[in-house]
Amino acid sequence: MRYVNPITIVLSIIIIIVLIGGIVxxxxxxxxxxxxxxxAILFTAGMSLIMSxxxxxxxxxxxxxxxxxxxxxxxxxxxxxxxxxxxxxxxxIIVSIWMYLYSKKKLYILNINGYMPKKIEEFFxxxxxxxxxxxxxxxxxxxxxxxxxxxxxxxxxxNCIKEEIEQKVEAFKNETKEIKRGYTGIAPIPFIIYAGxxxxxxxxxxxxxxxxxxxxxxxxLTEKNKTNYPVLKxxxxxxxxxxxxxxxxxxxxxxxxxxxxxxxxxxxxxIINMGLDxxxxxxxRSKAQLNKYNIFxxxxxxxxxxxxxxxxxxxxxxxxxxxxxLEMGKRSVDSTRLPKxxxxxxxxxxxxxxxxxxVINGQEKGNLxxxxxVI
Numbered sequence: 001m002r003y004v005n006p007i008t009i010v011l012s013i014i015i016i017i018v019l020i021g022g023i024v025x026x027x028x029x030x031x032x033x034x035x036x037x038x039x040a041i042l043f044t045a046g047m048s049l050i051m052s053x054x055x056x057x058x059x060x061x062x063x064x065x066x067x068x069x070x071x072x073x074x075x076x077x078x079x080x081x082x083x084x085x086x087x088x089x090x091x092x093i094i095v096s097i098w099m100y101l102y103s104k105k106k107l108y109i110l111n112i113n114g115y116m117p118k119k120i121e122e123f124f125x126x127x128x129x130x131x132x133x134x135x136x137x138x139x140x141x142x143x144x145x146x147x148x149x150x151x152x153x154x155x156x157x158x159n160c161i162k163e164e165i166e167q168k169v170e171a172f173k174n175e176t177k178e179i180k181r182g183y184t185g186i187a188p189i190p191f192i193i194y195a196g197x198x199x200x201x202x203x204x205x206x207x208x209x210x211x212x213x214x215x216x217x218x219x220x221l222t223e224k225n226k227t228n229y230p231v232l233k234x235x236x237x238x239x240x241x242x243x244x245x246x247x248x249x250x251x252x253x254x255x256x257x258x259x260x261x262x263x264x265x266x267x268x269x270x271i272i273n274m275g276l277d278x279x280x281x282x283x284x285r286s287k288a289q290l291n292k293y294n295i296f297x298x299x300x301x302x303x304x305x306x307x308x309x310x311x312x313x314x315x316x317x318x319x320x321x322x323x324x325x326l327e328m329g330k331r332s333v334d335s336t337r338l339p340k341x342x343x344x345x346x347x348x349x350x351x352x353x354x355x356x357x358x359v360i361n362g363q364e365k366g367n368l369x370x371x372x373x374v375i
Contacts (some may be wrong), residue, residue: 109136109137114191140170165198241272249263301341
């Protein structure tokens with residue numbers, strides 16, 4: 001009968017552990033989960049050291065394998081216990097487990113920049129965050145927007161921005177399936193809402209807004225369920241709207257009051273006004289407030305659809321922070337209950353104040369709409 005050296009078997013087991021650990025680490029690092037990749041490497045190294053330490057339990061295993069394999073020198077299989085190997089192996093495994101648990105608590109922040117470069121990492125101390133507690137995933141289309149699209153509103157530069165948003169938002173969503181997510185953004189509202197449509201059923205754990213008026217700093221929307229925030233109201237009597245309308249304008253004023261003069265391009269459409277009694281910068285301060293505003297807006301849109309049976313399109317005008325448009329985008333994907341929604345961008349220096357928009361739901365989702373195409 002052919003003898004099999006038990007040491008060879010144990011070495012084979014160690015090699016298999018190393019190979020499996022190496023493959024797992026490679027796949028994690030390749031999918032941009034670097035921390036989990038290093039965790040797999042440390043865990044594999046720890047297991048290998050423990051298996052190599054050779055002591056009581058391992059010796060008995062070796063002797064047992066030797067007996068089964070009819071190995072003639074079983075006594076030679078017993079070796080001295082290597083405390084250094086064993087201790088270092090246990091330490092590496094503990095560190096790998098700690099790193100794995102820590103990586104699950106880390107925050108990945110989606111940052112959409114369309115106007116100017118603003119990064120959370122430049123303000124992390126003021127937010128009372130350690131630099132290693134979060135990672136920033138930036139969608140930056142500042143140059144192409146300012147130098148090309150905002151000048152000509154051309155399809156080519158628009159499609160470049162649109163594809164950048166689609167690809168990077170999908171990548172962010174896939175990368176953070178098991179990790180906490182954050183969001184911040186300073187960009188044209190239609191692009192923010194469009195980005196939100198790719199985050200359906202995706203939870204955002206933390207929201208950060210930039211206070212450009214008072215502090216010139218970021219602040220985090222509070223988790224506290226405060227009730228002393230301004231109420232978002234519907235300021236137009238829906239019953240007075242012509243029920244035969246196919247199109248209406250929905251104007252939401254949170255930071256600045258949207259005026260009739262700004263909306264003159266949409267004549268003769270009916271305008272439905274919604275907003276705060278006293279619009280103000282950085283009006284949204286809590287997650288509860290954000291969620292309540294979002295629920296209110298879509299409950300009114302659904303009610304509007306019931307009141308106006310012929311309603312096909314809502315021309316959405318919004319003045320406010322970017323956290324709410326992102327959440328609105330997440331809700332807008334339900335095309336069975338909502339009419340077509342077009343989100344427009346305010347351009348102060350243009351003769352037509354809302355020269356372009358994006359269809360954010362339905363079969364035409366993602367289409368660029370220009371002012372002359374509206375009415």
